Amino acid sequence: MKTVKKASAAPAPRSQESRGPVTMHDVAALAGVSRATVSKYFNDREGLKADTLARIERACRELDYVPDPHAVSLVRGRSRIVGVILPVISEPFFAEALRAIEEKARALGMEVIIQCSYNDPAAEAAALMTMRSMKVAGVVLTAVASRNNLDLLLRLEQEMRIVYLDSYVHEDCNYVMNDxxxxxxxxxxxxxxxxxxxxxxxxxxxxxxxxxxxxxxxxxxxxxxxxxxxxxxxxxxxxxxxxxxxxxxxxxxxxxxxxxxxxxxxxxxxxxxxxxxxxxxxxxxxxxxxxxxxxxxxxxxxxxxxxxxxxxxxxxDVAAIGVAAMECLQAQLDGAGAAPYRKRFTGGLVPRDSA
Amino acid sequence: MKTVKKASAAPAPRSQESRGPVTMHDVAALAGVSRATVSKYFNDREGLKADTLARIERACRELDYVPDPHAVSLVRGRSRIVGVILPVISEPFFAEALRAIEEKARALGMEVIIQCSYNDPAAEAAALMTMRSMKVAGVVLTAVASRNNLDLLLRLEQEMRIVYLDSYVHEDCNYVMNDxxxxxxxxxxxxxxxxxxxxxxxxxxxxxxxxxxxxxxxxxxxxxxxxxxxxxxxxxxxxxxxxxxxxxxxxxxxxxxxxxxxxxxxxxxxxxxxxxxxxxxxxxxxxxxxxxxxxxxxxxxxxxxxxxxxxxxxxxDVAAIGVAAMECLQAQLDGAGAAPYRKRFTGGLVPRDSA
DNA sequence: ACAATGGGTTCGTCTTCAGGT
DNA sequence: CACCTGAAGACGAACCCATTG
CATH class of the missing domain: 3.40.50.2300 (Response regulator)
Structure with a gap:
């Protein structure tokens, strides 16, 4: 018996209004299409009739449905989260860089998770392991000054994207920083x-x-x-x-x-x-x-x-540096894993009265 | 036939070393226990022999296994993520508050996701909806000055914890701020x-x-x-x-x-x-x-x-304010949903030469 | 009664594949 | 052929239950 425990074997409109989280099932039912079609709507729009598209879009809006990010991450093995690891947030440079990173990430439809290392290699290592377990799309890292985690970083670079912000730990790594x-x-x-x-x-x-x-x-x-x-x-x-x-x-x-x-x-x-x-x-x-x-x-x-x-x-140009970090992650996500992404930025002298 | 596609019906040690992500299955196999026992190890340790505990712990360390947070969030319907929505990160007050929040969150085993509203109600609403879809454990919010999203906030407070940081939008909400x-x-x-x-x-x-x-x-x-x-x-x-x-x-x-x-x-x-x-x-x-x-x-x-x-x-005392915000979320997570959590903080006058 | 087992179900989505119109 | 359907299997872990040593 399959339908004993749950009576929703076939796509049927929700009986109650707004009970429990809305799923693709509900959207499919409301739009009058199959679950597979709704899935296509979110992933590969190619080969969907404009009419179908519109009906699905409408259903999504009506139910204000958003795909469950955890379910997506689970099945994809990747999340739309970028990890940012900084020595400390409250230093103005890092605060502003984080601001720019967050803004750019949002534009790319990603979330930002933040961790501080306080310049402690052990905390940095722990943060990196967390990011790995979260299957992040990439990591923006300002490495601790001592560079004690070089081995760990080399290993992790094999399985996920890392961009170094205002720092670097070895040749061939991606970095963005001021000149x-x-x-x-x-x-x-x-x-x-x-x-x-x-x-x-x-x-x-x-x-x-x-x-x-x-x-x-x-x-x-x-x-x-x-x-x-x-x-x-x-x-x-x-x-x-x-x-x-x-x-x-x-x-x-x-x-x-x-x-x-x-x-x-x-x-x-x-x-x-x-x-x-x-x-x-x-x-x-x-x-x-x-x-x-x-x-x-x-x-x-x-x-x-x-x-x-x-x-x-x-x-x-702190904002540009932050944006570049995100662009690096994006670039390496869709395609080229070949050449390391490095960018040096310049700003300008601001003459005032102190000199 | 069930075991046709995958030959891992019974817990068997991984053939390859370090291939694909490590799962509870692997840990169970290495520790010589069942999946259910490993699951218990992570959730309800009561009623597990010290010996078993140790074996599992060892296996986890050996494989450096960490439960997949997405899978856990999916099945639980809640994540261990707290959302922080601030007008802007680079303002020193918010940067320091965020730093304190992140530090406390880590101590509680939670991750912090950050979004900026730039004081724009639409951006704030979008951020809130994102947090909802992420099924966050709670939200720390500095509401935009206009308080345009009052209705939305009242609705969201029904389904998730919100603490207001240095702001509030109505009676009965949770908030932490300086007096x-x-x-x-x-x-x-x-x-x-x-x-x-x-x-x-x-x-x-x-x-x-x-x-x-x-x-x-x-x-x-x-x-x-x-x-x-x-x-x-x-x-x-x-x-x-x-x-x-x-x-x-x-x-x-x-x-x-x-x-x-x-x-x-x-x-x-x-x-x-x-x-x-x-x-x-x-x-x-x-x-x-x-x-x-x-x-x-x-x-x-x-x-x-x-x-x-x-x-x-x-x-x-910005750090205390940030920490209190996290404590509010924690308190309301495990238990009491009754009384709103409100805290007013005081600091001290710092006399110097300008007056 | 205690510790642990193993099987089954669920969460919400992606993916594939053999059909159907 | 172009578009869509239905069913079914993963993903990794939690939770439940009826058993077993």
Missing amino acids: NRQSMAMLTRYLLGRGHTPAYLGAPPVAHPSPEERRAGYLEAMAEAGMAPHFVPAGAQPSWDFEAFGFRHVLDWLAGGAWKRAGVTALACGTDRLAIGAMSACRRFGLEPGKDLAIVGHDDLPISAYLHPPLTTFRQ | NRQSMAMLTRYLLGRGHTPAYLGAPPVAHPSPEERRAGYLEAMAEAGMAPHFVPAGAQPSWDFEAFGFRHVLDWLAGGAWKRAGVTALACGTDRLAIGAMSACRRFGLEPGKDLAIVGHDDLPISAYLHPPLTTFRQ
Whole structure:
């Protein structure tokens, strides 16, 4: 006996109105077609009469039916979910990148699942395993600075798409990021062009390889000019409290006095948040930032234009980077798995009064 | 004939190593138990011998097996996903709230799906329908300011848990938020206590009801002191560019001169970002913020302590608010559907040099 | 009575395939 | 031939039940 337990063996209109979830069955019944045809409607519209199409569409709207994503994912073995793994959401760069990713994902009809690693390799590994079990369509990953999970990542890249955001872990991986070397070199040249002797303050080691690249950009520009580089000594302690990090180390550095003897007149900072800490340290030390010591940042936070003095900085195109990450996933989903997708973005220098 | 198509009628070890996804079947075979027992292991551990438990656990680890979340969601009719719908991610308050939500969700073994409404009712409605189709365990929602979707929300609350974050749309709904009336009253009293006559600058209408509450707090404190309130006239145009909003309107207001005639000596701003714009406007107008005009903000951004002058503000406990949202969902999942879950949080005034 | 078994059914969809009009 | 139907098997796990050691 098959129909003993459930009396819905044949497509029959629901007896109750809006009882339980609506299924393809109900849509088929209302549209007067078979389940198979409705399925076709959602997957391969080719070879369906316009009339049938319209009837199904109408039925869907009437019942406000949407295919159950879990059932689809189960049978397909893939979901329409992209996983995003970031060190931390509340850092402005990542928040904005996530925003752009989410917007683009929606346009592609995908959902976004987010996890934070807090720069902890174990948390990163756990997040990756979760994404795998969810059979995500792809993963956008900002790898932890230590790159401890290289082996795991190499293995996972075999079975799912991974795009690295503002990071990479090996040759041949997909990544999207700002051209940090170029942008920091540009800022440094700008300072040099205005007759300054710039020192450099790098970010704490919570990211990779952006800080190294920015530092390299500074070095490159200094070498070009035939000048010796100067660095603000900074601890190797990971921290996301960039302002405090900048404040503390710049204050110590100013107090040390070596900068004065070396004729340093400007300070290039790895990020705006560091620059804000640095400006505060200047004042504490009795110097007027932008006058006694020129300062530049990197990233152009929304507030940077309203600081005192307004901060000269570099605007990277975060939204474009986020969108590109999604485009990478999409591209590699439908087709080409061949060449790795890599994109370097440039932004523009934003001159303001701090330098 | 049943076993014609597939030869795995009886639990038999996988022939190939690591071919296709691992299923409960494989775990059962390796552990030498039946499928039903493995299922019990994941759901109702009661009545399983310690020995069996250990064998299954070992098998899971060996195969690194995790139950397919889609299959589970399908059969259960519920997923372990919570949906988060925010006006925008990149606003620091929301970014931090999302971070806290994600952290707490992970601790509860749930995933977080994010969508932005950009304060658009249609986008909010679409996001809600998506969450419904995903059969989420619950939704954390910051409702759009216009509250256009009230009917939809009332309907959806019947079939799924919704907690409102920093917003609410009707009596009896669950919500978690800062006590904005109290916090702004506290800031205003602080200014009054120092002999100031404070005016007020509210945020653009992109949120509800926090701005109204803060305004009410200002009014309350002024009334208490028997003083007439003063407002910076501000447009009703929605915008997330708070600094620009604050800058523009404060500059116009200062230029108007009415503040001077009214003896205003301080400005309370609805958020730190507004205060930053306001400080910039002061300088443009030739006033020294913190000296010629006292300024306070609200929210205590990471940078606020490093501004010039450091900004007096109010720190709301964003992380606690996010965590509470998740606790609400959890509480209502296992049990009580009775009383609405509402929580008001308080933070603390952070006195600094700007006032 | 306790632990575990194995079989069957269900969730909602995709997919295929042999027909039917 | 072009379009559609009907039936049936997967997908992976949960839940139920009647048995068995």
